[in-house]
Amino acid sequence: MVQIDDKLISLDLFEKHFICDLPKCLGACCVEGESGAPLEEEETTILEKILPIVKPMLSEKAQAEIDKNGAWEVDGDGDMVTPIINGRECVYALFDEKGICKCAIEQAYNEGKVEFRKPVSCHLYPIRVSKYKDFEAINYHQWHICEAARLLGEKEQVPVFRFLKDAITRKYGEPFYNEMEEAAKLLEENPPDSL
Numbered sequence: 001m002v003q004i005d006d007k008l009i010s011l012d013l014f015e016k017h018f019i020c021d022l023p024k025c026l027g028a029c030c031v032e033g034e035s036g037a038p039l040e041e042e043e044t045t046i047l048e049k050i051l052p053i054v055k056p057m058l059s060e061k062a063q064a065e066i067d068k069n070g071a072w073e074v075d076g077d078g079d080m081v082t083p084i085i086n087g088r089e090c091v092y093a094l095f096d097e098k099g100i101c102k103c104a105i106e107q108a109y110n111e112g113k114v115e116f117r118k119p120v121s122c123h124l125y126p127i128r129v130s131k132y133k134d135f136e137a138i139n140y141h142q143w144h145i146c147e148a149a150r151l152l153g154e155k156e157q158v159p160v161f162r163f164l165k166d167a168i169t170r171k172y173g174e175p176f177y178n179e180m181e182e183a184a185k186l187l188e189e190n191p192p193d194s195l
Helices: 041-057 060-069 104-110 120-124 144-156 165-172 174-189
Strands: 002-004 007-009 093-095 101-103 127-131 136-140
Touching: 002 174, 007 174, 041 060, 041 104, 093 104, 101 104, 120 127, 120 165, 127 165, 165 174
Parallel strands: 007 136
Antiparallel strands: 002 007, 093 101, 127 136
C-alpha cells in the first residue's frame, strides 16, 4: 500500500497496466454488473438537474426506467447508484452503430450541453474507492470483461494510475496525482519485493 494523506492506495495501481480498448470490450462495464454506477451525494442532485437535457437522448426502455425509479436510486446495499435496465445496462448507456456502449451524460458534456462529465466512479473505473471513517481505500478492480484493456495496457506499459490521470486529478486534485507520480518513482527505485 501507498499512503497519501488519508488515502490508502493499492500497489496494483502502480504495478498493473490498463488502457480501455472499447472496440474489443464494447463498453461492457456500462452493461455488466449487479448494480448501477456508484454516485456521490452531490451527483444525485446534478443528475436530477441535467435529466431534462440527457433524457431525450436515451432509449425508450431507459426513459421508462427513469420514469419509474428516477434519475438515481438506492441499491440493495444501500448505495446511491444510477438505475439499470432489467438488471443489465445503465439507463444512461447509448449504443453506437458498432454496438459500442457509451455514456449519454458524457456525450452531452462533449457537445457542450451540460457541465457534468459523468459520475466520478465511472470516470475512475477500474479504480474503486471505499470510504471508511478515517480513510479511503483506493483499489484496482480486476474484472474479466477488461481483459483487452489489461493486454493493451501491458503492451503499451501504461500503469493503471497513469491511464486514469484525468479522473484521479478530477477526484483528488493535481497535487495528489503528482504525489502518486512521486510514489511510482520511489517504487521503481525500491520495488516492494526487493525489501
